[in-house]
Amino acid sequence: MSFSSEQNPRLVGIAGPFKGKILPICAEALPIGRDTSNALWATDPAMSRQHCVVRCENGVVEIEDLGGRNGTFVNGCRIEKQQLQHGDRISIGISLLVFLTEPGEFEEEASVVELSETEEFNVSPVLLRSEDAVYLHADRLLARVPEGDRLTRDLNTLLKIANGIGSIRDRDALEWQLLGMVFDVVPADRAAILQIRKDEENFESAIAWDRVMGPKEPVRVPRTIVQRVLRERAGLMLNDVDTNSSVSGVHTLAQAKVQSLLCVPIFEREVPAGIIYLDRRDRAHLFDSNHLQFMTGVANLAGLALENIRHWEGLQEENRRLRTEIELDHDMVGTSPRIREILGVIQRVAPTSSTVLIQGESGTGKELVARAIHGNSPRAECPFVAINCAALTESLLESELFGYEKGAFTGAFGQKKGKIEVAEEGTLFLDEISELALGLQAKLLRVLQEREFERVGGTRPIKVDVRVIAATNKSLAEAAQAGSFRSDLFYRLNVVTITTPPLRERREDIPALAESFLRKFSKKCNIRKKCICAEAQSLLSRYDWPGNVRELENAIERAVVLGATEDVLPEDLPDSILETSSPSASGTKYLGALKENKKQLVLQALEQANGYYVDAAKILGLHPNSLLRLIRNLGLKANKSGAPPNAVD
Numbered sequence: 021m022s023f024s025s026e027q028n029p030r031l032v033g034i035a036g037p038f039k040g041k042i043l044p045i046c047a048e049a050l051p052i053g054r055d056t057s058n059a060l061w062a063t064d065p066a067m068s069r070q071h072c073v074v075r076c077e078n079g080v081v082e083i084e085d086l087g088g089r090n091g092t093f094v095n096g097c098r099i100e101k102q103q104l105q106h107g108d109r110i111s112i113g114i115s116l117l118v119f120l121t122e123p124g125e126f127e128e129e130a131s132v133v134e135l136s137e138t139e140e141f142n143v144s145p146v147l148l149r150s151e152d153a154v155y156l157h158a159d160r161l162l163a164r165v166p167e168g169d170r171l172t173r174d175l176n177t178l179l180k181i182a183n184g185i186g187s188i189r190d191r192d193a194l195e196w197q198l199l200g201m202v203f204d205v206v207p208a209d210r211a212a213i214l215q216i217r218k219d220e221e222n223f224e225s226a227i228a229w230d231r232v233m234g235p236k237e238p239v240r241v242p243r244t245i246v247q248r249v250l251r252e253r254a255g256l257m258l259n260d261v262d263t264n265s266s267v268s269g270v271h272t273l274a275q276a277k278v279q280s281l282l283c284v285p286i287f288e289r290e291v292p293a294g295i296i297y298l299d300r301r302d303r304a305h306l307f308d309s310n311h312l313q314f315m316t317g318v319a320n321l322a323g324l325a326l327e328n329i330r331h332w333e334g335l336q337e338e339n340r341r342l343r344t345e346i347e348l349d350h351d352m353v354g355t356s357p358r359i360r361e362i363l364g365v366i367q368r369v370a371p372t373s374s375t376v377l378i379q380g381e382s383g384t385g386k387e388l389v390a391r392a393i394h395g396n397s398p399r400a401e402c403p404f405v406a407i408n409c410a411a412l413t414e415s416l417l418e419s420e421l422f423g424y425e426k427g428a429f430t431g432a433f434g435q436k437k438g439k440i441e442v443a444e445e446g447t448l449f450l451d452e453i454s455e456l457a458l459g460l461q462a463k464l465l466r467v468l469q470e471r472e473f474e475r476v477g478g479t480r481p482i483k484v485d486v487r488v489i490a491a492t493n494k495s496l497a498e499a500a501q502a503g504s505f506r507s508d509l510f511y512r513l514n515v516v517t518i519t520t521p522p523l524r525e526r527r528e529d530i531p532a533l534a535e536s537f538l539r540k541f542s543k544k545c546n547i548r549k550k551c552i553c554a555e556a557q558s559l560l561s562r563y564d565w566p567g568n569v570r571e572l573e574n575a576i577e578r579a580v581v582l583g584a585t586e587d588v589l590p591e592d593l594p595d596s597i598l599e600t601s602s603p604s605a606s607g608t609k610y611l612g613a614l615k616e617n618k619k620q621l622v623l624q625a626l627e628q629a630n631g632y633y634v635d636a637a638k639i640l641g642l643h644p645n646s647l648l649r650l651i652r653n654l655g656l657k658a659n660k661s662g663a664p665p666n667a668v669d
Contacts, residue, residue, distance in 0.1 A: 029081050029121045031074065035192035036115030037062035043074075045081055050074045052112060053086075066090050066188070067113030074104075081119070083110065090180075093200030096211065096229040111196045114188040146312060148255040150287070153316040174314050177205050181318060185325045189332050191215075194325055195227045198296075202318060203231065207305045208298035210276070212239045214246070215286070215294040215326065232301070241297050242272045245283050250292045255284035255319070257312045260303075273299075280306040284319040288327045296322065349400075350392035352385060353536045354529030358521040362389065369516050370396035375468065377453075377513045378491040380520030383570030386491040387451065389518055394447040399487060402446030405439045410455035418460055419476055428477025440473060443486045453490040453513070454499055461506045464488075468512045488513070523565040523572060530561050533569060537576035538588070545580055552588040559590055563597045584645035591650050619654050622647070 033041040043050060043060045050059040053071040068088030075082050084101040085092035093111035094102050104110075104119040181201050188194040195213050202211060212228035228239035249256050259280045261273050273281070278299045286294040296319050300307060348367055352359060369376060370393050378386040387406065394404045407420060423438030440448055450456070456464065467473050468488060472481045490513050499505035523530065534552055542549040552560070556579075565571050579592040590598060621640065629635035637647040 028123055029076065029119070031060070031110070031117045031119055033115060033117050035190045035196075036113065036188075037064050038112075038115035038117055039190075045074060045076050048076075051086075053088075054113075062113070062115065064113040064115065067115075071112055091200075093197065095231075096196060096199035096203055097231065098200055098204050109196060111193065111200055114190060114193045114197070116190070116193045116196050146257040146309065147252060148257075148284075148309075148312050148316055149253065150316065150320070153255075153313060153320075174205065174310070174317075177201070178314070178317050178321070182321050185321065188325060189329060191225060191326070191329055191333075192227070194322075194329060195225070198318070198322055198325075199227060199229060202296070202298070202315070203229075205314065206282075206298055206307070206311055207300060207302075208282075209301050210239050210299050212241055212297045213286075213294065213322075214241070214297070216246075216250070216292070239297075240272045240276065245281065245297070246295055249283045249285050249295055253285060253287075253292060255282070255312050255316045257282045257307050257309070259306045277301050279303045282307045282311060282315055284312070284315045286319045286326065287323045288330070293323065293326065295319075348392070349395045350388070352388050352392065353533050354526060355532070356526040356529045358526050359529060362518060362520065363392075365516070365518055366392050366396065369393060369518075371398065373487050375487070375513055375515045376489045377496070377515070377517045378489065378520060379495075379517060380491075380493065381522050381568055382493045383568035384520035384522055385569055386493075386520050387449065389520060390447070390449045390489045390491065393489060394449075394487075397447070397487070399446050403443050404447050404449065405443040406449040406451060407439050408451045410452040414457040414460065417457070418463075421460065422463065422473055422475055424476035425478045428475070432477065435475070438475065440467060440484055440486060441475075441482065445485050447487045447489055450488065450490045452492060454492045454494040454496060454505060456505075458504075458506065461509050465506065465509045465512060468509075523568045527561055530572065531557060533572055534560055534576055537573050538580065541577045541580040547580070548586070550580060550583065550586060550588050553590075556588050556590045556593060559593060559597055584643040589646065591646060618650070619656065622651060622654065622656065 029045040031043040031045065033039045038060065041060065051070060051073045052058055052060045053069050054064060054067045055061060055069040058070070067090070068086065070086050071088045072083055072085050072092045075084070081104045082101060083092065083094065083099070083104055085099060090113065091098045093099065094104070094108055096109075096111075106119065106121045108119045110117045110119060181198070185194055185197055185201075188197065199211055199213060202208070209232050210228070210230045212226065215225045228241075230237045230239055245256065257280075261278050261281065276299070279301055280303075281297070281299040283295055283297045285292045286296065296315060298307070298315070348363060350363065350366065352363070366389065376390070376393060378389050380386050390406075391404060394400060407417075409417060412420060419436070419438070421438050421440055423436050423441055424432050426432060426435050450464075463473065467484065467486075471485065472483050474481055496505055496510045496514070500507040500510040523533075531552075534557070538550055538552065560572070560575075567574075575594055575597060576588075578594060579588045583589065583592040622636070625636040625639040626633065628639055633647055633651070634644045637644040640647065642650070
């Protein structure tokens with residue numbers, strides 16, 4: 021086949037180390053092999069240093085094997101030299117390439133394997149179970165070696181197959197290599213490999229080849245044969261198909277003029293997982309029992325190789341998952357189940373461009389979630405633009421979001437890009453989306469649906485590529501039902517929903533959050549890092565935190581700034597925490613008694629120190645500043661004369 025000047029002859033890797041590589045074929049020899057001096061090379065132990073060469077002469081492209089140990093296969097057949105046709109599949113080592121001449125990108129064609137309708141047949145085929153297969157039992161095999169050269173040749177071929185497929189880690193490459201090796205030994209006209217999962221009605225992968233009719237001719241495999249092989253868990257062979265009245269009525273076989281067929285099961289961990297099917301049209305070269313024995317051995321090797329590949333794929337997937345979890349870039353603190361659940365959602369949604377709605381009470385870290393989604397997405401290097409929809413009036417917010425043209429209104433002395441335009445190819449974070457005015461909701465809906473908008477005062481639509489993440493502390497569903505929020509915008513925003521939990525629902529994260537804030541504010545205030553005493557830690561864990569993480573952050577900052585000791589003490593915490601964190605049901609009585617006892621202790625210490633609070637602090641074991649703050653919190657004050665303090669009325 022020659023090609024015209026409009027055509028673009030090339031090799032495209034579709035499996036193995038060459039996957040994704042494209043080798044244009046020009047008017048010179050293009051060597052392929054393991055050595056780096058080749059035009060196409062890969063570190064593949066199944067490939068020779070100089071494996072094969074592709075040549076283009078007078079518009080004809082040929083591939084020639086250079087005598088490599090594992091050979092070169094075209095459409096499953098081992099070749100020495102062959103002219104290439106559009107769509108030919110070439111197996112080299114553990115890689116699979118396709119030869120293309122027509123323009124456009126390569127698209128994997130649907131399987132050419134078809135299971136025919138179920139048709140019963142009454143003939144008794146030759147069946148071979150794994151326990152009777154001589155190639156799977158060394159003692160029986162050795163006993164048959166003297167019988168002739170064919171057995172020796174088959175043994176050598178099995179050894180080559182084992183060596184050839186043992187290191188393959190790609191399913192497609194394995195199947196095509198296996199098909200080519202089978203064609204080398206067994207006189208088959210057509211062959212197919214089906215991998216079946218869970219049931220016998222469907223298969224997860226299939227390849228087939230008709231050596232006579234070519235790659236575009238479907239290989240129809242009788243479903244009855246497949247079902248019986250899997251049910252009996254045994255290899256099956258049928259000869260003289262056309263003259264046998266009990267099987268000649270099977271339309272699939274009659275149409276293909278099949279004279280002899282052979283089908284063996286593939287086992288993975290002793291469970292049938294697929295079949296290898298072969299058939300022959302030539303009556304002079306029918307399959308025999310040795311072919312059945314040999315193919316049973318091949319199927320056993322294939323099962324081991326496929327099991328290894330499945331295990332390898334599982335390890336790769338687990339490795340990718342673990343690496344994603346480890347490398348997930350975020351500033352969220354905590355290991356509670358709720359936080360792990362959110363991180364899992366971030367991991368899945370970040371690589372996509374889906375719109376995300378983040379719901380949760382104020383102070384639960386909704387913007388942190390939005391930044392984590394952006395930071396772990398393909399848009400991470402592009403802008404993250406945040407705007408609070410409740411912070412501006414409707415007109416100002418419209419200008420901030422959409423920008424404006426020169427002269428659009430008084431004071432618009434020049435053109436200005438809005439937040440949407442600034443976030444091009446990045447992420448736009450709309451906080452407090454429930455406060456967006458209805459007029460702006462309609463404009464935002466157009467951005468989400470049409471991916472375009474107009475500046476204020478503009479007439480030209482501007483296309484935009486931006487991901488929208490919205491956040492709200494209210495129920496948008498209820499707002500939509502009440503008419504204060506457009507229902508169509510709600511449904512457009514509510515593609516993926518993440519709910520950030522209040523701090524009271526993940527109390528196990530409070531110590532880690534408090535420790536994180538301690539480090540932050542100690543560094544900010546340029547002081548030694550403090551520790552939180554056990555009593556203060558207990559108060560923090562029992563408090564309900566209506567302001568959530570933001571309130572905890574403010575409480576820790578207050579303790580760092582006002583605390584006078586090396587530890588954060590209960591008195592360093594806000595009064596609201598001290599007053600509402602009682603473990604007793606009768607909290608008021610408990611707190612009242614506790615406060616009264618503190619007063620008495622302070623008054624006694626000041627009396628012993630003759631009113632000098634520095635000496636009183638030493639008696640109580642407190643820092644003088646802490647004692648002064650405690651005096652103030654207890655409603656006491658010291659006289660100017662230095663006398664003991666009195667209660668404030």
